[in-house]
Amino acid sequence: MAELMKQPKAVIDAKMAELTxxxxxxxxxxxxxxxxxKLLFCAxxxxxxxxxxxxxxxxxxxxxxxxxxxxxxxxxKGSGMQQSTKDRKEKEARAKK
Numbered sequence: 446m447a448e449l450m451k452q453p454k455a456v457i458d459a460k461m462a463e464l465t466x467x468x469x470x471x472x473x474x475x476x477x478x479x480x481x482x483k484l485l486f487c488a489x490x491x492x493x494x495x496x497x498x499x500x501x502x503x504x505x506x507x508x509x510x511x512x513x514x515x516x517x518x519x520x521x522k523g524s525g526m527q528q529s530t531k532d533r534k535e536k537e538a539r540a541k542k
Contacts, residue, residue: 475518491522503516
């Protein structure tokens, strides 16, 4: 995803539209009934209306292998880039102990 963000805006917009078409967020039990309208949390970060983990469809979502993701509950925990940064900082903090 980081490489995509270095591309021209037209390329980014086209890829984001493609990924949004593959996105399964709207079918997810954690998403349904929240009033959230945003999709593609793995790329864009968490939603404002989603407050509770129920079930996560991210591991089976077609977007996951497309952008080589490994986390879940992006709607609550942040985008892949956000979670990667958090994991790296936690690993560095553990290494200092």
